[in-house]
């Protein structure tokens with residue numbers, strides 16, 4: 421049997437080889453950061469066949485178990501979801517609209533449901549959210565309201581309910597764009613897609629529930645703890661892996677277009693998962709000679725690539741620019757635009773890069789982080805990478821893959837320097853103990 425991940429082998433680069441997903445950090449399920457990938461040739465026929473098999477093939481891994489969820493959103497056992505409507509679809513049916521939603525996932529995530537079969541209903545969504553009760557609401561975004569829901573089989577999901585304006589032509593297109601994109605991707609560092617439902621005026625997207633809030637919330641310390649630089653580096657690497665995967669490993673390159681800290685969700689172990697494909701856009705097909713997609717500018721102020729803003733030409737390098745903004749955000753803790761600060765500090769990236777260029781990088785370190793040798797060293801290296809990502813012209817920016825590789829090396833040096841900081845600190849404290857003893 422073929423690996424369900426073989427469709428994610430790297431698209432043929434100049435050398436005509438692809439990465440074996442098993443040991444590749446960009447592969448959908450790898451949690452390894454080892455760069456020692458084996459290379460293997462990609463079979464174009466198998467790729468084509470898999471593409472034709474459709475985007476709703478079972479390629480989504482089951483959700484992580486959620487031990488506490490019945491308590492933390494007030495799930496009451498008496499309020500049982502109505503019984504699951506029996507499947508009416510044959511095994512080959514991939515998509516349905518109207519009352520029933522499409523579902524993409526393995527049978528054991530929503531118990532007994534075959535991948536691609538149409539098995540969740542509006543009644544189940546109502547039951548899972550207690551009729552969209554405010555108690556179950558976990559967020560609000562441009563797309564609509566987000567609820568945490570629990571299905572009868574215990575599966576916990578995030579339920580994104582489009583707001584009414586989604587029926588405007590423009591937002592309708594956006595909705596379809598999110599669905600198409602979500603259905604094609606699978607990676608450990610991307611929020612998993614479970615399915616969607618169209619029912620009368622409702623448009624519902626079901627995605628993996630990620631329990632620990634957004635990166636922005638953690639940088640603002642609203643969960644009560646400071647995430648240290650080691651964790652921030654891990655998050656940057658997770659995000660770099662996710663975007664590299666979108667740019668290089670899907671059947672067709674995907675540009676996320678809305679990389680920002682509020683779209684980075686964190687698990688309880690502080691693994692990052694990139695969310696919100698509302699603006700995602702398939703990139704230009706380089707095989708056809710195209711270098712960019714011309715499109716209406718979309719994204720979030722502060723993260724937008726100035727070259728894309730000026731020319732309307734979208735490439736993968738627009739995500740690289742946004743990633744540069746995110747790197748600055750990670751080390752400074754500040755938002756990309758800080759409207760209340762004095763003018764020269766309002767655009768955080770500009771301010772940080774200026775300080776770095778003047779040799780004063782230390783002044784921009786998030787005041788919540790300790791000023792250790794390891795932190796200072798990593799800060800300078802991260803800023804250097806951010807500066808490359810923020811280059812005004814896209815040709816000068818590194819690829820996301822290159823960013824990930826640079827970050828791996830920064831993390832390696834950071835660990836070594838931290839160990840040495842720790843050794844010198846403990847030898848100093850031993851010294852001071854002996855002084856106290858002598859006294």
Ligand SMILES: Nc1ncnc2c1ncn2[C@@H]1O[C@H](COP(=O)(O)OP(=O)(O)OP(=O)(O)O)[C@@H](O)[C@H]1O
Pocket residue numbers: 558559560561562563564565566578580611627628629630631633634678682683685695696698
């Ligand atoms: N999969 C999820 N798991 C847990 N919480 C989520 C999930 N998706 C969204 N949320 C929560 O809901 C909020 C709103 O998410 P949503 O993706 O709709 O909008 P946004 O990205 O914040 O804003 P916009 O769509 O305008 O860019 C998020 O900030 C987050 O707190």
